Each structure stands twice: as C-alpha cells, then as structure tokens.
Amino acid sequence: MTDLLPEALALSRLADDDLELMLIIRHFELNLLALFDKGLLNGTTHTCLGQEYVPVALEPLLDRGDHVFSNHRGHGHYLARFRDCHGLLAEIMGRTGAVCGGVGGSQHLHRPGYLSTGVQGESLPLAAGAALHLKRTEPGRLACAYIGDGTWGEGAVYETLNLASLWKLPLLVVVENNGIAQSTPAERHLAGTIAGRAAAFGVGHHLVTSTDVNEIRAELNPVLAMVRAGEPVVVEFLTHRLGPHSKGDDTRPAHVVELLRKNDWYARYAEAHHEQFERLDRGARAMIRAITEEVSARPCA
Numbered sequence: 001m002t003d004l005l006p007e008a009l010a011l012s013r014l015a016d017d018d019l020e021l022m023l024i025i026r027h028f029e030l031n032l033l034a035l036f037d038k039g040l041l042n043g044t045t046h047t048c049l050g051q052e053y054v055p056v057a058l059e060p061l062l063d064r065g066d067h068v069f070s071n072h073r074g075h076g077h078y079l080a081r082f083r084d085c086h087g088l089l090a091e092i093m094g095r096t097g098a099v100c101g102g103v104g105g106s107q108h109l110h111r112p113g114y115l116s117t118g119v120q121g122e123s124l125p126l127a128a129g130a131a132l133h134l135k136r137t138e139p140g141r142l143a144c145a146y147i148g149d150g151t152w153g154e155g156a157v158y159e160t161l162n163l164a165s166l167w168k169l170p171l172l173v174v175v176e177n178n179g180i181a182q183s184t185p186a187e188r189h190l191a192g193t194i195a196g197r198a199a200a201f202g203v204g205h206h207l208v209t210s211t212d213v214n215e216i217r218a219e220l221n222p223v224l225a226m227v228r229a230g231e232p233v234v235v236e237f238l239t240h241r242l243g244p245h246s247k248g249d250d251t252r253p254a255h256v257v258e259l260l261r262k263n264d265w266y267a268r269y270a271e272a273h274h275e276q277f278e279r280l281d282r283g284a285r286a287m288i289r290a291i292t293e294e295v296s297a298r299p300c301a
Contacts, residue, residue, distance in 0.1 A: 011269050012214045016280060018056055019269070021083070022213075023284035025052040025076045026266060028085055029243070031288050032075075032092065032106075036247045040296070041093065045106040048076040050242035051176055053265050055080035057216040058144070058174065061224050065138060067130040069123035069145040070116035072107045073176070077146055081114060085291050095298040102301030121147065121154030124173070128160045131169040135230065142170040142227050150181025152190055152197065161201040164232040171232040172224065173203075178241040183251040194236050204233040211239075211265045240264070 014022075029047035036045070048054075051073070059080040062068065070077040078088055084099070091098035092106050099109050107118035117123050127145035134141040151157060152175075164171045175194055179186045195205040206223050210216055220235065227233050240260045244250035250257065261267065270277045 009210075009212070010272050011212050011265065013273050013276070014213055014269075016276070018213055019276065020280045020284060021080060022052045022056050022265070023281050024083075024085065024287065025056070025079050027284045027288040028079065028089070029075060031292055033243065033247060035093075035292070043105055044246045045075075045092065046073040046246050047243045048073050048241075050240045050260065050264055051178065051237075052076050053211050053213055053216070054174070054176055054237050054239060055146075057213040058220070061217060061220060062144060063141065065113070065134075065141045067113045067127070067134065067141075067143045068115075069127040069130075069143065070109070070114070071120075071123065071146050071148065071151070072116075072118040073148065074107070074109070074116040074146065078109055078114070078116065082111065085288065086295060089291060089295045090298065090301070093295060094301050095295050096301050097295075097298060098301050120151045121156035123147075124151075124156050124160040127173075128163055128169055128171055131164065131171040131232075132167060135168075135170055140170075140228050142172055142224070144172040144174060146174045146176060148181065149175065149177040149179065149186050149190060149194070150184070151175075152194060153181075158197075158201070161198065161203050161232070161234075165202045168230040169232050170227050170230055172227045173232070173234045175234060175236040176239050177236055178239050180241065180245075180252070182245045183249070194234065198234040204231060206233060206235045208235060208237045211268075 029049050032045050032047060035041045055077045068077065068081055075088060079085065087097060087099040091100055091102060091104055094102040099111065107116060109116045115123060124145050127143040131143035134143060181189055198205040208216055208219065223233055223235060242260055242264060
C-alpha cells in the first residue's frame with residue numbers, strides 16, 4: 001500500500017478558494033467520525049480522508065452541464081461539486097433540508113446531473129448511458145464516473161469500457177486507487193494493471209501521481225478535451241486513504257497509516273505554506289462546527 005505514495009515534493013501555493021475547499025472537506029469528514037463516536041449518527045459512512053484533492057483538482061475542469069457519478073466514498077465529490085455542507089450533513093443526520101429528504105444517507109445522493117451509489121460499479125453503465133445522451137444532444141459535454149481500485153472486480157466496469165470504446169463515448173472514468181479495497185491490498189485482488197485493462201478495450205489511460213492541485217489541472221486539461229471529443233479515458237490517481245474503510249474498521253498496521261499521514265497533502269501543505277494554511281484551516285474548522293450545531297438543531301426529516 002505504501003508503494004502508492006506519491007513522491008513527497010513541495011506543493012505549490014493554491015488559490016485560497018481551492019485550499020479552503022480541501023480543508024472544508026477534510027474537517028467535514030473528521031466531524032462525521034466524531035459524531036459517530038458520540039453516538040449521534042446511525043448506519044455507517046466512508047470518508048475520503050487523504051483523497052480530498054482529487055475532486056477539488058477536477059471540478060474546475062468540469063462544466064455545469066457535465067454529469068458526475070460518485071460512489072460510496074463520495075462526500076468530497078459532492079462537496080467539490082456543490083459546496084453544500086448543510087444539505088449533505090442534514091442528509092446523513094436525517095434532518096430537514098437534506099439533499100434527498102434524509103432517505104439516501106451517506107452513500108445515495110441525487111441532484112440534477114449528479115448521482116452517487118454504494119453499489120460497486122453500479123454507476124458505470126448509467127454513466128455510459130448519460131455519455132451517449134450527451135453525445136447525441138449536447139456535444140462537448142461529458143460524463144465523469146468515480147470508482148476505486150476495488151471496483152475493477154466488477155463485470156459492469158468491462159461492459160461499460162467495451163461500449164464506451166465502441167461508441168466513442170465522452171466518458172471519463174476517474175479511479176481513486178488508494179491501494180486497498182476495504183481490507184484487501186490491491187496486490188491481492190488486482191491482477192495486471194488498470195492501464196492494461198483499459199488498453200484491452202482500446203480505452204486511453206492516464207496516470208496521476210501528483211497531489212499538487214495546480215499540477216494535476218494542467219496535466220488533465222488536455223485529457224478532458226480528448227474525452228469531450230469522444231475518446232473515453234481512464235484517469236488513475238495513485239492516492240491514499242487515511243481513515244478506515246468505513247467508520248471504524250481499519251485493519252492496516254499503525255506504522256503504515258502513520259507513514260501515509262506524514263506524506264499526506266494536509267501536513268505537507270501546512271509546512272510549505274504555513275500562514276495561509278493556518279488561516280484557512282481555522283476558518284474551515286469553525287465553519288464545520290457552526291454547520292454541525294445548526295443542522296443538529298433541526299427537526300428530523
């Protein structure tokens with residue numbers, strides 16, 4: 001798993017809006033785990049701790065008319081798209097003002113042009129259908145589907161890649177490869193490579209090893225232009241998962257998690273751009289505290 005760690009280079013200075021969004025997602029996720037510990041939430045949740053930079057880097061490259069399909073670890077995808085902490089927390093807590101009336105919970109969210117699901121691979125055929133519709137009715141738009149390395153064990157992935165290649169669909173498959181599927185390391189569940197599997201269907205593949213948002217955007221801008229022109233692409237992020245699979249089931253040795261923390265964007269950015277980081281981090285913490293107090297006081301949905 002630690003083989004997936006990107007090289008710990010200095011991170012470039014971000015615009016305040018970008019860093020603030022990453023910090024908001026970070027503290028939103030930490031807050032959820034704290035609420036579970038206090039017995040204030042039911043069910044489960046899957047945080048994106050460590051992976052916040054992925055949707056933040058991608059979102060400005062997506063148009064409002066593009067369709068986004070998320071997965072069980074999708075809070076960051078949703079918040080990067082809509083910046084709607086109130087609605088998402090209300091959904092998870094089952095309070096009024098929830099995104100889906102409190103019936104979708106943490107994993108199943110729907111808004112126009114956005115859908116998440118907790119079923120592995122379920123969104124990919126839907127994303128292909130959306131991409132086909134966009135190709136026919138809104139040329140230049142695309143469908144973006146987020147999946148993890150574990151989802152490559154699902155047949156729906158390959159059925160989708162097959163049709164996307166045959167029909168030249170504007171489909172962007174974003175793989176957040178954090179090296180572990182629940183509790184199974186990638187080397188024990190994934191034969192070959194993700195690049196090789198994409199190539200088998202004639203689908204392009206682009207590997208992202210950086211955690212620098214500015215660098216990622218510059219790297220992916222021409223890739224998304226290809227997708228919009230009808231060339232489906234798999235973009236694989238080598239990333240890491242700091243938190244447990246769900247709310248408390250981390251089976252990794254403590255030293256492995258500690259190494260991930262030391263190489264995480266949060267610690268590295270705090271060191272590289274301390275003043276900006278401290279200012280925005282304080283603001284994000286205060287914002288999430290205030291939102292939690294306000295949403296917690298709402299009646300049940």
